[in-house]
Amino acid sequence: MIELRNLSKHFETMDGSVDALRQINLTIRDGDIYGIIGMSGAGKSTLVRCINMLERPTEGSVLVNGKDMGSMSQKELRAMRRKITMIFQGFNLLMQRTCLKNVMLPLKLSGVDSKQAEQKAMELLELVGLPDKANSYPAQLSGGQQQRVAIARALATEPDVLLCDEATSALDPKTTHAILELIRDINEKLGITVIVITHQMSVVQEVCNRVAILENGQVVEEGSVAEVFSNPRANATRNLIYPESADGGSVFPEGGQRVRVIFNGAVASREPLIARMAIDCGILASILGASTRSVGDRAYGYMLLDIPGTPETLAKAVSYLSATPDITVQVEAEYVAKEVAP
Amino acid sequence: MNFANAFTPERLQEAWDCLLNEFPFAIWETLYSTLLATFFAVLIGLPLGVILVTGEKKGVRPLPGPLMGFLNVMINFLRSVPFIILMVMIIPLTRVIAGTSLGTVASIVPLTVASFPFIARLVESSLREVNPNIIETAQSMGASPMQIVFHVMLPESVPSLITNITLAITTIMGYTAMSGAVGGGGLGKLALAYGYQRYRYAVLYLAVIVLVVITQVIQSFGTWLARKCDKRLKNQ
Numbered sequence: 001m002i003e004l005r006n007l008s009k010h011f012e013t014m015d016g017s018v019d020a021l022r023q024i025n026l027t028i029r030d031g032d033i034y035g036i037i038g039m040s041g042a043g044k045s046t047l048v049r050c051i052n053m054l055e056r057p058t059e060g061s062v063l064v065n066g067k068d069m070g071s072m073s074q075k076e077l078r079a080m081r082r083k084i085t086m087i088f089q090g091f092n093l094l095m096q097r098t099c100l101k102n103v104m105l106p107l108k109l110s111g112v113d114s115k116q117a118e119q120k121a122m123e124l125l126e127l128v129g130l131p132d133k134a135n136s137y138p139a140q141l142s143g144g145q146q147q148r149v150a151i152a153r154a155l156a157t158e159p160d161v162l163l164c165d166e167a168t169s170a171l172d173p174k175t176t177h178a179i180l181e182l183i184r185d186i187n188e189k190l191g192i193t194v195i196v197i198t199h200q201m202s203v204v205q206e207v208c209n210r211v212a213i214l215e216n217g218q219v220v221e222e223g224s225v226a227e228v229f230s231n232p233r234a235n236a237t238r239n240l241i242y243p244e245s246a247d248g249g250s251v252f253p254e255g256g257q258r259v260r261v262i263f264n265g266a267v268a269s270r271e272p273l274i275a276r277m278a279i280d281c282g283i284l285a286s287i288l289g290a291s292t293r294s295v296g297d298r299a300y301g302y303m304l305l306d307i308p309g310t311p312e313t314l315a316k317a318v319s320y321l322s323a324t325p326d327i328t329v330q331v332e333a334e335y336v337a338k339e340v341a342p
Numbered sequence: 343m344n345f346a347n348a349f350t351p352e353r354l355q356e357a358w359d360c361l362l363n364e365f366p367f368a369i370w371e372t373l374y375s376t377l378l379a380t381f382f383a384v385l386i387g388l389p390l391g392v393i394l395v396t397g398e399k400k401g402v403r404p405l406p407g408p409l410m411g412f413l414n415v416m417i418n419f420l421r422s423v424p425f426i427i428l429m430v431m432i433i434p435l436t437r438v439i440a441g442t443s444l445g446t447v448a449s450i451v452p453l454t455v456a457s458f459p460f461i462a463r464l465v466e467s468s469l470r471e472v473n474p475n476i477i478e479t480a481q482s483m484g485a486s487p488m489q490i491v492f493h494v495m496l497p498e499s500v501p502s503l504i505t506n507i508t509l510a511i512t513t514i515m516g517y518t519a520m521s522g523a524v525g526g527g528g529l530g531k532l533a534l535a536y537g538y539q540r541y542r543y544a545v546l547y548l549a550v551i552v553l554v555v556i557t558q559v560i561q562s563f564g565t566w567l568a569r570k571c572d573k574r575l576k577n578q
Contacts, residue, residue, distance in 0.1 A: 077484075086482040090475050097497065109483055
């Protein structure tokens with residue numbers, strides 16, 4: 001279990017001081033695939049580096065299985081880092097060493113003899129599906145393959161926790177999917193707790209069971225992925241779940257009344273909801289945008305509707321839609337106003 | 343100073359005899375003083391270069407600021423003294439180490455003193471080329487500062503180190519020619535003794551041609567080796 005207690009990180013830069021992290025409190029349970037998501041500059045990378053003390057927090061503590069990382073000696077910390085390994089956006093393989101040697105590196109660092117290290121490294125390359133690349137150099141591999149080697153390397157010291165710092169951000173969607181599948185596999189088969197830092201909601205949806213949303217160095221929302229997706233409370237969360245591009249935002253005609261219908265489960269998405277509303281209430285809504293996706297084993301999504309007519313029509317539509325189970329309705333005008341306010 | 347008389351048949355014959363009789367030993371002297379001086383300079387300069395990178399404030403093993411300041415000033419000082427003057431300045435040190443301040447073996451002392459700061463800077467620049475993310479990665483694996491130097495920084499910068507040491511060798515070879523002025527041996531001394539002191543320009547040009555050829559060979563070999571070692575290049 002990893003506990004972050006009142007974690008703050010303060011940087012002094014040329015342009016003054018920056019609060020990269022402010023009073024972060026999170027608990028990551030063993031076996032979780034925990035997503036930490038935020039826009040760039042939200043403090044994600046700093047947060048993940050505080051977990052293994054690559055960055056020293058200014059205040060607060062990081063407890064791993066009850067042990068305070070901040071008060072460890074250099075030697076203890078180095079031993080601990082073998083149990084909390086990390087993969088990166090840029091893969092960060094040694095470019096002058098073969099893949100096999102790259103995977104062997106952490107073992108050599110911890111004093112394992114070459115023969116054993118080589119055997120272990122070969123096993124790991126098989127696990128990540130690249131046994132034939134053992135003697136290739138990273139430059140000869142694709143990005144996805146390099147990340148697989150990096151994962152094999154991260155697993156070499158049999159860690160309890162794997163930190164993924166934007167590990168799929170440099171990869172195309174197909175490769176991202178394959179790498180996430182591998183990460184999920186590792187989590188299930190080896191029981192390794194995984195912390196995924198990303199700016200992509202799709203990554204969280206695909207692999208994580210819990211998520212924390214980070215904005216300006218603060219956790220603005222935290223919970224199970226299903227919970228957070230079905231009822232996003234913070235604006236930052238909504239921005240991440242409903243990206244600008246899906247809405248089109250200002251391309252819609254001025255005026256009009258917009259309603260966002262959020263589906264919180266598989267059942268709702270199968271209902272011919274809009275057609276039923278037209279029959280039952282005589283409200284002819286037009287669909288301005290829609291996006292549905294599956295989270296875990298349930299389907300989630302939203303639809304942006306234009307409701308013609310008077311405010312009364314709008315109120316009627318909202319109450320009609322709200323009556324359907326597993327659906328949340330937001331009147332969009334308010335939402336937009338809130339977004340513009342700051 | 344009469345160039346017209348410098349290339350008469352007698353002079354050319356004399357140069358030819360010199361090429362056969364004196365050049366082989368002079369070439370040998372140039373090569374061994376260059377290579378030995380490079381060897382000793384790397385012996386001192388390589389660790390120094392490593393310290394310059396690892397010891398700075400944001401390095402993997404920060405050292406006290408005043409110590410780093412002292413090292414930087416010392417290196418800059420030695421680098422800014424012209425070699426021919428440095429050679430004279432450190433004659434007492436040369437005597438202590440080599441027993442004499444004259445001759446090719448003795449010239450290795452000033453050559454080393456003049457080159458190790460240069461090599462330290464070259465090593466420093468090579469190590470700074472190493473991707474800092476890879477160093478961070480090694481830290482995340484629990485590597486100690488020493489392990490980072492030996493398992494990451496040095497292996498990752500091998501091609502660049504080869505390129506830079508090749509540069510150092512050719513520069514040090516230039517210094518050996520100057521050391522001819524104060525008793526060092528080699529092609530430089532030969533060129534000075536014949537060309538400058540006795541107006542035997544044919545010999546001087548010959549010595550220069552041989553130096554150019556040696557420099558070319560060393561440079562080409564270094565470039566080839568650096569490329570061959572660089573695994574970042576695809577399709578090898």
